Amino acid sequence: xxxxxxxxxxxxxxxxxxxxxxxxxxxxxxxxxxxxxxxxxxxxxxxxxxxxxxxxxxxxxxxxxxxxxxxxxxxxxxxxxxxxxxxxxxxxxxxxxxxxxxxxxxxxxxxxxxxxxxxxxxxxxxxxxxxxxxxxxxxxxxxxxxxxxxxxxxxxxxxxxxxxxxxxxxxxxxxxxxxxxxxxx
Amino acid sequence: xxxxxxxxxxxxxxxxxxxxxxxxxxxxxxxxxxxxxxxxxxxxxxxxxxxxxxxxxxxxxxxxxxxxxxxxxxxxxxxxxxxxxxxxxxxxxxxxxxxxxxxxxxxxxxxxxxxxxxxxxxxxxxxxxxxxxxxxxxxxxxxxxxxx
Numbered sequence: 581x582x583x584x585x586x587x588x589x590x591x592x593x594x595x596x597x598x599x600x601x602x603x604x605x606x607x608x609x610x611x612x613x614x615x616x617x618x619x620x621x622x623x624x625x626x627x628x629x630x631x632x633x634x635x636x637x638x639x640x641x642x643x644x645x646x647x648x649x650x651x652x653x654x655x656x657x658x659x660x661x662x663x664x665x666x667x668x669x670x671x672x673x674x675x676x677x678x679x680x681x682x683x684x685x686x687x688x689x690x691x692x693x694x695x696x697x698x699x700x701x702x703x704x705x706x707x708x709x710x711x712x713x714x715x716x717x718x719x720x721x722x723x724x725x726x727x728x729x730x731x732x733x734x735x736x737x738x739x740x741x742x743x744x745x746x747x748x749x750x751x752x753x754x755x756x757x758x759x760x761x762x763x764x765x
Numbered sequence: 766x767x768x769x770x771x772x773x774x775x776x777x778x779x780x781x782x783x784x785x786x787x788x789x790x791x792x793x794x795x796x797x798x799x800x801x802x803x804x805x806x807x808x809x810x811x812x813x814x815x816x817x818x819x820x821x822x823x824x825x826x827x828x829x830x831x832x833x834x835x836x837x838x839x840x841x842x843x844x845x846x847x848x849x850x851x852x853x854x855x856x857x858x859x860x861x862x863x864x865x866x867x868x869x870x871x872x873x874x875x876x877x878x879x880x881x882x883x884x885x886x887x888x889x890x891x892x893x894x895x896x897x898x899x900x901x902x903x904x905x906x907x908x909x910x911x912x913x
Binding site (some may be wrong): 629630631632633634635636 | 837873
């Protein structure tokens with residue numbers, strides 16, 4: 581039943597210990613990702629569940645830097661129908677904000693709330709949230725960028741838009757006919 | 766006058782037996798808070814509850830330990846691109862008789878041995894096309910991909 585039967589008492593052991601429990605910094609590109617599925621992945625990294633030394637009493641979580649939060653992609657009509665509830669505690673103080681409205685006010689808020697819900701609701705939740713760094717676009721401050729050592733896998737491919745495909749590749753794509761000059765697509 | 770054997774002697778109501786009966790309980794309840802430490806009527810109730818909790822805890826410890834082993838194993842296998850259940854199924858199919866405890870210890874103490882076990886399970890799982898997972902194209906190799 582013992583989980584870590586490593587019996588070493590030496591200087592190298594204490595150095596190993598410090599290296600093992602060092603905080604790593606990961607970056608996650610949220611472009612075209614479902615924020616609720618991504619939140620589970622990010623919450624696992626914040627808890628340290630992606631490490632073989634995970635234990636629920638050990639504070640072994642990593643930092644996660646999320647970029648391109650403004651380009652998240654919600655499924656179905658969730659921009660319209662997902663509501664964020666708030667009550668001011670005064671009579672008639674209830675308010676419901678749609679996801680698109682929340683996203684207009686703060687482009688990192690939807691992902692932040694999704695990760696907050698994905699983390700376990702104990703006393704470590706705020707501490708773990710403080711290790712989450714959200715950025716609306718891909719510009720990161722230098723003092724954070726210098727810490728990053730790895731990138732998390734995106735959960736799904738980012739599709740290429742027609743504008744992103746170079747002109748010569750578009751021209752060389754096989755086609756059956758050309759539209760006439762005066763045809764409007 | 767009835768002479769009792771030593772087995773039945775403790776049923777006799779004497780002040781001495783009353784003392785030792787309480788003493789046995791107070792030894793167990795010495796670390797409790799407040800009067801449940803030294804008042805017998807409260808102590809015996811709290812002690813029964815504590816023993817009940819301890820009994821449940823013995824079962825829970827086995828469960829949580831097993832969950833910890835499983836999450837450690839799946840953390841290692843998922844970083845190598847295989848989920849836990851195809852891994853466990855593949856090892857069983859290859860007749861590798863290693864338990865969760867040994868696998869969890871290998872995962873953090875011998876990552877290279879563990880990687881070869883994952884390869885063994887992956888080769889087994891590749892016979893079943895349902896378990897083949899293709900990694901995403903838009904992946905930049907980080908620390909998890911450096912030492913492959």
